[in-house]
Amino acid sequence: MVETKRLEQHQAPLYKESELETLVLVRDEEVAAMLEKQILLDNSAKQSATECYLVGDFANEDDAKKLSKVLSRYVWDVPVIASEVLRDFWVVYSSNGDWNQSVRNMETLRAKGVNDLWLVPSGSSKGVISLGLFATADGAEKRLKALSEKSIEAELIRRKKYRYGVKLIRSDGLSPIPDNLDGFKVGENISIRKIAC
Structure with a gap:
């Protein structure tokens, strides 16, 4: 008897019949319309794709933090990031x-x-x-x-030197950011370059 119950348990379906999708035949015109709609959705997603930029190239982290504070008026999250540029x-x-x-x-x-x-x-x-x-x-x-x-x-001391910048994550381009950088002077020009997100 025990063996019979085990067989019954293994033969139970692996799905619930109420959760199965019903297959429906679709005309060629409907398929074309669905594909066109999908292409439009894909294009709008590409247009609002996120882009990342690194603003500034500072030897001093405090200068980058000042810039981050200025840019936080226009962008919600503006982290200061460090990149190692030199070892001596x-x-x-x-x-x-x-x-x-x-x-x-x-x-x-x-x-x-x-x-x-x-x-x-x-x-x-x-x-x-x-x-x-x-x-x-x-x-x-x-x-x-x-x-x-x-x-x-x-003794030999191995040192690392860092440069600092502010990372901007944008989906609507850079405006109005560049217009507001002109008044921000830290002794050097502020660069903006696109980086990987």
Whole structure:
């Protein structure tokens, strides 16, 4: 008996009869009208397609945020985005946070024949002695090797530089955005370029 019930369960239909669509024959003229209507719908969807733009090219994130605030009057969502544009390699003699010690370290380096150096006077790197900034890792490695031959234990810091812009997502073109950029001055021209969404 148990086996018979299992067979009955597997033979049950995989659909509900009330949910099946009814197939209806359609005349050629009706098919042509439906296709024409679909083409019109597709064209209107293409016209209202979303396009994305990057406005501004700022070295400073705060400038991009100012622009974002200005553009938020015209566009609801104007995020600031960062793009990495450059890496550089900084050879340094580190600091322990004591300015007087950094000055003594500088004198020691000069006594060992290192004259191409600079003591960072302020900021987060205050007291660090810069021994060179290089565009490639190879240049920095050569400098480290030359310093090592003079018994100087320098460090290599890999840095990234970013540029900032404001992303605009629009389906109705850019107007009135460009007209309102003229009054926004941050020391450089503001560019607008189309980007992938």
